[in-house]
Amino acid sequence: MRVSAHAFWLPKDGNLDEEYEDAFQPNPIEAEPAAPCLRYAIADGSSEGLLSGEWARMVTRTWCANPSTRQLADIDAAWLETVCAEWSGWLESYRRGREERGRPLRWYEEPGLERGAFSTLLGITLAHGGARWYAAAVGDSCLFQIRGDEMMVAFPLQRAADFTNSPLLIGSRRERNRGVLESVRRISGEWQGGDRFYLATDALAAWFLREAEAGGSPWRQLRELAAAHPNPSFDEWVRALRQAGHLRNDDVTLIELSIT
Amino acid sequence: MAYTAEVSRTNPSCFLFLIDQSGSMQDIMDPATKRTKAQFVADAINRLLQNLVIRCAKAEGVRDYYHVGVIGYGAQVGPAFGGKLAGQELIPIGQVADTPARIDERAKKVDDGAGGLVDQKIRFPIWFEPVANGGTPMCEAFTGAARILRGWLGQHPDSFPPIVVNITDGEATDTGNDPDRLPGLAQSLKQLTTSDGEVLLFNLHVSSHGGSPIEFPDAEAGLPDQYARLLFGMSSLLPEYLQRAARQEEYRITADTRGFIYNADMVAVIRFLDIGTRPSNLR
Numbered sequence: 062m063r064v065s066a067h068a069f070w071l072p073k074d075g076n077l078d079e080e081y082e083d084a085f086q087p088n089p090i091e092a093e094p095a096a097p098c099l100r101y102a103i104a105d106g107s108s109e110g111l112l113s114g115e116w117a118r119m120v121t122r123t124w125c126a127n128p129s130t131r132q133l134a135d136i137d138a139a140w141l142e143t144v145c146a147e148w149s150g151w152l153e154s155y156r157r158g159r160e161e162r163g164r165p166l167r168w169y170e171e172p173g174l175e176r177g178a179f180s181t182l183l184g185i186t187l188a189h190g191g192a193r194w195y196a197a198a199v200g201d202s203c204l205f206q207i208r209g210d211e212m213m214v215a216f217p218l219q220r221a222a223d224f225t226n227s228p229l230l231i232g233s234r235r236e237r238n239r240g241v242l243e244s245v246r247r248i249s250g251e252w253q254g255g256d257r258f259y260l261a262t263d264a265l266a267a268w269f270l271r272e273a274e275a276g277g278s279p280w281r282q283l284r285e286l287a288a289a290h291p292n293p294s295f296d297e298w299v300r301a302l303r304q305a306g307h308l309r310n311d312d313v314t315l316i317e318l319s320i321t
Numbered sequence: 322m323a324y325t326a327e328v329s330r331t332n333p334s335c336f337l338f339l340i341d342q343s344g345s346m347q348d349i350m351d352p353a354t355k356r357t358k359a360q361f362v363a364d365a366i367n368r369l370l371q372n373l374v375i376r377c378a379k380a381e382g383v384r385d386y387y388h389v390g391v392i393g394y395g396a397q398v399g400p401a402f403g404g405k406l407a408g409q410e411l412i413p414i415g416q417v418a419d420t421p422a423r424i425d426e427r428a429k430k431v432d433d434g435a436g437g438l439v440d441q442k443i444r445f446p447i448w449f450e451p452v453a454n455g456g457t458p459m460c461e462a463f464t465g466a467a468r469i470l471r472g473w474l475g476q477h478p479d480s481f482p483p484i485v486v487n488i489t490d491g492e493a494t495d496t497g498n499d500p501d502r503l504p505g506l507a508q509s510l511k512q513l514t515t516s517d518g519e520v521l522l523f524n525l526h527v528s529s530h531g532g533s534p535i536e537f538p539d540a541e542a543g544l545p546d547q548y549a550r551l552l553f554g555m556s557s558l559l560p561e562y563l564q565r566a567a568r569q570e571e572y573r574i575t576a577d578t579r580g581f582i583y584n585a586d587m588v589a590v591i592r593f594l595d596i597g598t599r600p601s602n603l604r
Binding site (some may be wrong): 109169171 | 331370376378381431441444446569596
């Protein structure tokens with residue numbers, strides 16, 4: 062199995078790069094990684110909440126690194142416990158850092174930090190042996206498997222109408238995660254040489270499904286953009302879609318995995 | 322006219338609060354607590370501002386998604402913020418966040434995540450103290466609000482429409498005995514528009530008449546008095562986007578539901594705002 066991997070991202074129009082609150086892993090992505098088992102993840106930090114980008118990055122990084130889930134891609138209790146514990150340690154040092162910088166927490170930050178940060182997670186493991194792949198998801202970041210000119214899999218959402226503004230997400234505080242493990246969606250399948258996988262956060266995934274529902278082949282456009290990588294055509298393409306009202310103005314993240 | 326414009330720092334929306342500071346606000350609302358209407362109004366506006374700021378908060382700053390004004394009406398009619406903000410009609414929400422008159426600290430019991438409760442210090446910003454003085458020039462306040470909003474709309478013609486929240490006991494003293502004057506001014510206010518929709522007018526009725534609190538009714542029947550009926554009739558029908566948001570919070574909403582609250586909290590209106598993805602974990 063040879064995998065060619067590309068990642069693309071762009072913050073919401075009007076926001077700075079440092080205000081981007083999605084995440085992808087590995088970051089930076091290696092174009093032609095060599096390993097018997099490869100893991101990729103994307104996450105979308107909830108725009109309502111504080112430090113959502115930091116949380117999304119921690120969620121993807123720990124999920125890709127967690128040994129308990131190395132073989133079967135899963136979002137499980139052990140991983141959730143690890144990442145929430147890591148967040149509380151990180152948050153303590155963040156608070157201390159703010160005090161040391163002479164910028165202690167303001168009154169309006171406290172309720173948000175108290176509620177915690179929230180994020181989606183979509184992860185995929187490509188296993189060399191048996192040509193299998195395994196994916197798991199919480200929230201509305203989506204995976205699409207394309208073979209030839211056909212969409213084999215859309216996961217976890219199948220229709221553009223399925224996107225809502227209030228998905229159940231992974232919270233950084235344990236007590237906010239009631240029901241989250243029960244909501245994890247899992248899927249597995251086989252890959253063949255020539256297959257492509259797209260991992261996309263909600264705005265782009267909704268566009269993708271709308272195009273497909275209208276009889277289009279959105280994967281062709283993404284293929285062309287990935288082939289032109291790393292020129293800035295992705296940014297221009299996203300901005301044009303937003304301008305035309307075809308893409309909701311939101312952070313956008315895309316990973317393309319191409320198997321040969 | 323669909324209330325779909327994105328609220329952002331480059332395309333902010335607007336909140337204008339009108340608060341009744343007239344002499345009748347010193348009436349006791351609840352004999353048990355001796356709480357006055359003026360105290361209720363001060364709590365209401367402080368909580369609305371606090372919640373609006375928190376909705377716009379990110380780490381180390383508040384995003385200026387809204388321009389905010391507070392007009393007081395009583396002995397005088399005019400901008401009601403004090404201190405550094407005195408005299409200003411509309412200011413970015415970030416400046417409101419940074420300049421409360423004082424910050425109170427209270428202890429609150431919270432879940433410790435392990436089945437117990439711990440004390441947590443909560444900071445409450447206070448911008449407004451109770452005021453009760455003079456008549457109730459609500460008509461003048463509405464006229465002033467229309468003037469302020471016309472200026473803002475000229476600069477933000479495509480923004481999400483402004484929301485006006487009027488907090489009052491409803492007993493206007495400047496109608497000149499014309500029962501249609503106040504509803505007429507309310508109507509003119511609601512006819513101001515951006516390309517995304519009409520200005521929304523919500524009324525929070527503060528009454529010493531008692532009875533159960535009422536939230537977002539869809540008919541006059543059951544309202545306790547003539548003032549409640551007047552304010553209900555002046556309030557905007559909830560547009561579809563607000564109907565959806567309110568239903569998600571399990572309010573019983575129909576096509577006739579209006580933005581009217583009787584002796585209850587109006588903070589729900591802040592929760593209904595669409596400023597991005599809101600995890601369902603938070604409901």
